[in-house]
Amino acid sequence: MSMPFIPVASPLKQYQSRKHAIDEAVEKVLYSGRYILGEEVACFEREFADFIGTRHCVTVANGTEALCLALLACGVCPGDEVITVSHTAVATVAAIELAGAMPVFIDIDPCSRCMDHSLIERVISSRTRAILPxxxxxxxxxxxxxxxxxxxxxxxxxxxxxxxCGARTSNRKVGTFGHAAAFSFYPTKNLGAIGDGGCVVTDSPEVSEKLRALREYGWKERYISSEQGMNSRMDEIQAAILRVKLPFLDEDNVRRRAIAERYSQAVDNLSIIPPYPVPDTDHAMHLYVIECSERPSLQDFLKERGIGTALHYPRAVHQQGAYEGRIRGSESLPATEELYERILSLPMYPELSDTEVEKICAALADWCSSR
Ligand SMILES: Cc1ncc(COP(=O)(O)O)c(C=O)c1O
Structure with a gap:
């Protein structure tokens, strides 16, 4: 019997692997009668702050609002500039504009594919207020x-x-370096809810307090808005599910890195470039992204073998209609633009079986040897 198609991500498999505990946690909430910002949310905020290593965690409705509210809580004002990258999910840039600020793009380092910090000072202006790596x-x-x-x-x-989520550098988790950091719990993320969710972590009591007000209409006292805010609350069911999954996150990330290692061995060939191993970092391996100059042919080949692939993302943000030609810095992003011609994401989730991983490795090795 042939193996079922292997998708790039599988939130369903993650649910199935922890079904009993998740069902129990959801049922407990259903019978509690408290569905928004209750005990599950309070406990998750404490547990997640401890996991990351910050003093505070404030949950919100999704990762986009987490970024937007983090900027506002840190004092970013309308018209301020925020330096970031165009090689990201549109959400990053949408969040900056949602906060009323103006994104400014700098290029990436082609090895890490993250912000090239040596370019930051070239774009700083009198309006610059924040850096968003x-x-x-x-x-x-x-x-x-x-x-x-x-x-x-x-x-x-x-x-x-x-x-x-869970990545480290210099033995510290990401999220502990900035004044604040935003996380998404979108279902396919390393720590995924069964719906939307997000949070902001910070060491600052002032930023944390401001976030708690902003996420609920600017309330400090119930029903009394002392400042302008919005509704960006996490619900109890999502918090309860995240509490079931959080204790497994480190081991899930270890499994992701082991799968990545196998793929990288299989593609040890010039026609496919695996992710560059950056020293002194524990990659969270949310996505395993190769570079291949013959991308369409490789995608077709893998599809015929029952293996899914995806583009993260099909276009850089500055190449998309909503942003084209209007973001400062867009004219000088050669490394970003070059990367977008070649990137391809392979299946990556901890529930991939060894048999599935070996099938993917064999397909990659076959394609490389046919070149
Ligand atoms: C890099 C990045 N930033 C922000 C977000 C926004 O998260 P959410 O989808 O929870 O709003 C995402 C998720 O898609 C992302 O990948």
Whole structure:
């Protein structure tokens, strides 16, 4: 019997692997009668802050709002500039604009595919207020260097950790370097809810308090808005599910890295370039992204063998209609543009069986040897 098609991600398999505990946790919430911002949310916030290594965690409705609210809570104002990358999910840039600020793009380092910190000071202007590095695919950005540049120039750092839950650099988890950091719990993420969810972590009691007000209409006292806010609350069911999954996250990430290692051995050939192993970092391996100049042919070949692939992303943000021609810095992103011609994501989730991993490795090796 042939093996079923292997998708790039499988939130269903993750549910099935912890079904009993998740069903029990959901049922407990259903019978509790409290569905929004209750005990599950409070416990998850404590547990997640401990896991990352920050003093505070404030849950919100999704990762995009986590970024937007983190910027606002750190004092970013309408018209301020925020330096970031175009090689990211559109959400990063949408969040900056949602906060009323203006994104400014700099290029990436082609090895890590994260922000090239040596370009930051070239774009700093009198309007620059913050730097927003993205730990893309789970690869930590160069946080020590970025934070030092921010310190020297009086800027705030907000980390986009949406794809890097549990990743480390210099033995510290990402999310502990900036003034605040945003996470997404979208179902396919390393720590995924069964619906939307997100959070902001910070060491600052002021930022944490401001976030708690902003996520609920600016309330400090119930029904009394002391400032403008919005509704960005996490529900109890999602928090209960995340509490079931969090204790397994480190071991899930170890499994992801082991799968990545097998793939990288199989593609040890010039026609496919595996992700570059950046020293002193534990990659969260949210996505395993190769580079291949014959991408359409490889995609077809893998599809015929029952293996899914995807593009993260089909276009850089500055190449998409909503942003084209209007973001400062877009005219000089050669490394970003070159990368987009070649990237391809392979299946990556901890529930992939050894047999599936070997099938993918065999297909990659066959394609390489046919070149
Ligand atoms: C890099 C990055 N930033 C932000 C987000 C936004 O997260 P969400 O989908 O939970 O709004 C995502 C998720 O898609 C992401 O990959």
């Amino acid at each position: 993205v730990h893309i695919y789970g690869q930590p950005a160069r946080m020590h260097e970025i934070c030092e540049i921010a310190r020297k120039n009086g800027l705030t750092v907000v980390e986009d950790c949406a794809q890097a």
